[in-house]
Amino acid sequence: xxxxxxxxxxxxxLLAAPAPAAAHHAFAVEFDAKNCADVTGVxxxxxxxxxxxxxxxxxxxxxxxxxxxxxxxxSTSNLRRGGATPxxxxxxxxxxVVVRGCASRNGERHRYAASFIKLxxxxxxxLGQDVEGIFGTKIWR
Amino acid sequence: xxxxARLALAAAALVPAAVAAQDPPRTFVEARGSVKPVPLPPGxxxxxLADGRPDxxxxxxxxxxxxxxxxxxxxxxxxKEDPIPFQPWALEKYNAMTRTEKELFxxxxxxxxxxxxxxxxxxxxxxIRLITKPGLFVHLIENNNRWRVVHTDGRPHKPAEELEPLxxxxxxxxxxxxxxxxxxISIDTRTWIRDGWFHSEDLHVIERLRRPSRNYLxxxxxxxxxxxxxxxxxxxxxxxxxSVNDExxxxxxxxxxxxxxxxxxxxxxxxSKGIQR
Numbered sequence: 001x002x003x004x005x006x007x008x009x010x011x012x013x014l015l016a017a018p019a020p021a022a023a024h025h026a027f028a029v030e031f032d033a034k035n036c037a038d039v040t041g042v043x044x045x046x047x048x049x050x051x052x053x054x055x056x057x058x059x060x061x062x063x064x065x066x067x068x069x070x071x072x073x074x075s076t077s078n079l080r081r082g083g084a085t086p087x088x089x090x091x092x093x094x095x096x097v098v099v100r101g102c103a104s105r106n107g108e109r110h111r112y113a114a115s116f117i118k119l120x121x122x123x124x125x126x127l128g129q130d131v132e133g134i135f136g137t138k139i140w141r
Numbered sequence: 142x143x144x145x146a147r148l149a150l151a152a153a154a155l156v157p158a159a160v161a162a163q164d165p166p167r168t169f170v171e172a173r174g175s176v177k178p179v180p181l182p183p184g185x186x187x188x189x190l191a192d193g194r195p196d197x198x199x200x201x202x203x204x205x206x207x208x209x210x211x212x213x214x215x216x217x218x219x220x221k222e223d224p225i226p227f228q229p230w231a232l233e234k235y236n237a238m239t240r241t242e243k244e245l246f247x248x249x250x251x252x253x254x255x256x257x258x259x260x261x262x263x264x265x266x267x268x269i270r271l272i273t274k275p276g277l278f279v280h281l282i283e284n285n286n287r288w289r290v291v292h293t294d295g296r297p298h299k300p301a302e303e304l305e306p307l308x309x310x311x312x313x314x315x316x317x318x319x320x321x322x323x324x325x326i327s328i329d330t331r332t333w334i335r336d337g338w339f340h341s342e343d344l345h346v347i348e349r350l351r352r353p354s355r356n357y358l359x360x361x362x363x364x365x366x367x368x369x370x371x372x373x374x375x376x377x378x379x380x381x382x383x384s385v386n387d388e389x390x391x392x393x394x395x396x397x398x399x400x401x402x403x404x405x406x407x408x409x410x411x412x413s414k415g416i417q418r
Contacts, residue, residue: 029244030403051253051395077267077283077393081209106407126212 027072027102027129031113036102036132039069039112043097043120046089050075055089055114055127057099071101071114074128084117084125095120102131178213180205181382184356187319192275194293195319195352200270200384207356207385209268220379225338226371235337241411243337245404253285253395255308257332258325258346259362261289263379264335268390271358278314278321283390291323298326306342308332323348334364341368356383 041057053073058066073079079089097119101112114127188196204210227235238247249256249264256264265284272279276294281287293314298304304311310325325346333339345365352358358381365373 029241030400030407047397049397050393051250051398051400072399075267075393077391078209078212080391081388082212104403104407106403106410108403108406111403 027113027131028133030105031072031102031131032105033102033132036100038098039071039101040096040098041069043089043092043095044068046086046093048076048079048086048089050077052128053079055099055117057097059110067110069101069110069112071099071112072128073114079127082126084127088119088125089117092117092120099127178204178206178210181207181356181385183354184383185354187352187354190273190275194273194275194316195321197271197273197278197321197350197352197358200268200388200390201358201381202268202384203266203379203381205357205380205382207382220377222377223374226374228369228371231339231369234339238337239408239411241404241407245401245408247333247337247339249332250284251400251404253398254331255285255287257308258310258312258323258328259334259348259376260332261287261309262348262360263362263376267393268384268388269381270390273321278323281390283393285393285395293321293323298324306330310344310346317349319351321350323350339369340364340366343368357381358383 039057039059041059043055044058045056047054047056053076055071055073057069057071059069060066073084074082079085097117099112099114099118100116101114104111104113113129113131115130115132116124117127118124188198190196202209204213206213225235244251249260261280261282262269265282267283269283270281272281273293276292278291278293280289280291289309289312291312291314293316295315296313298311298313304327306327306329308329308331310328312323312325314321314323316322325348326344327342328340328344328346330340330342330344343366347363347365349361349363350358359378360381361376361378363373363375364370
């Protein structure tokens with residue numbers, strides 16, 4: 001688990017020099033690397049399937065109504081081997097989580113690619129490609 | 142009206158961070174991936190089959206770590222390869238596609254189509270299991286539960302009148318020393334060499350596999366396509382490593398593919414905005 005969570009870094013340093021994501025097989029084609037945010041909401045559902053898994057959050061915007069946000073994840077192969085197993089994700093269903101998401105470039109509302117999730121117990125799991133290139137990590141769909 | 146205003150407010154709250162370009166970054170992200178890119182040691186001599194040829198049997202991952210490396214903490218080193226020697230008309234066709242069009246129309250994985258040859262190796266980020274026996278090479282591919290079986294006894298291709306277009310092609314294998322050579326022809330033109338690199342029905346793919354030590358597999362391919370290229374093109378050698386945990390392949394079927402619809406929408410958006418090619 002400690003390996004998964006990694007080390008806490010100065011966030012400003014991390015974001016200071018975002019490497020452009022490689023064009024090869026990138027979520028960066030479908031999602032906007034310049035339009036990413038931490039999205040907080042209640043995890044309502046985990047859809048563990050291929051070619052991509054999905055999670056759904058109920059997100060409340062200010063005083064407005066709650067809306068559903070869809071997050072596209074990597075494949076079940078990568079999720080399982082990376083530690084985000086069905087049990088790990090489902091343990092936070094019904095609870096508040098924070099997801100790092102990059103918005104769809106086709107304008108569809110509340111559709112994101114998810115790179116990381118902070119689960120209800122505070123642990124962080126990798127969910128998908130590093131669309132933003134924050135870490136310059138390998139890009140695979 | 143009130144409802145619309147509230148919805149707008151909600152939408153504004155959901156719009157991600159670019160709107161706050163002046164603000165300090167506020168991502169919670171603390172993880173840097175989960176795989177340390179420590180290359181495996183050579184691991185000992187090349188295992189051999191009863192006939193003395195190298196035995197490629199085992200579960201293999203792309204890269205040098207012996208693990209699924211999608212979450213590697215460092216970027217892949219770019220592979221140095223020659224530019225594709227397209228004929229002028231082919232280069233024009235290749236360059237006419239936008240990045241989104243290449244992703245949607247010329248990428249087997251996005252379409253959940255068979256990736257073909259050499260895509261079975263090069264377009265597969267997941268685990269594979271190889272089984273070799275004297276005279277036989279079995280390639281089991283986790284991604285979409287694919288497989289191929291190639292005779293490696295040096296037999297010739299089917300006679301020309303018996304050939305039909307196949308996604309993986311008509312494949313035969315032979316040994317050149319310790320290198321297994323898989324020769325494929327009659328490959329369906331609905332496959333791509335890689336994103337946007339289309340081919341003709343005359344495509345001839347020569348794949349080479351070797352196992353220099355227990356823990357490493359190396360793969361290279363040559364593309365001959367006289368209707369599209371000015372000369373043959375040979376890839377760099379790519380590295381695969383033996384699974385440190387001897388992992389099982391997992392079931393992986395492409396049953397809920399939303400990318401095609403999403404990318405189609407994106408192409409419409411880009412067209413309406415006059416995106417430059």
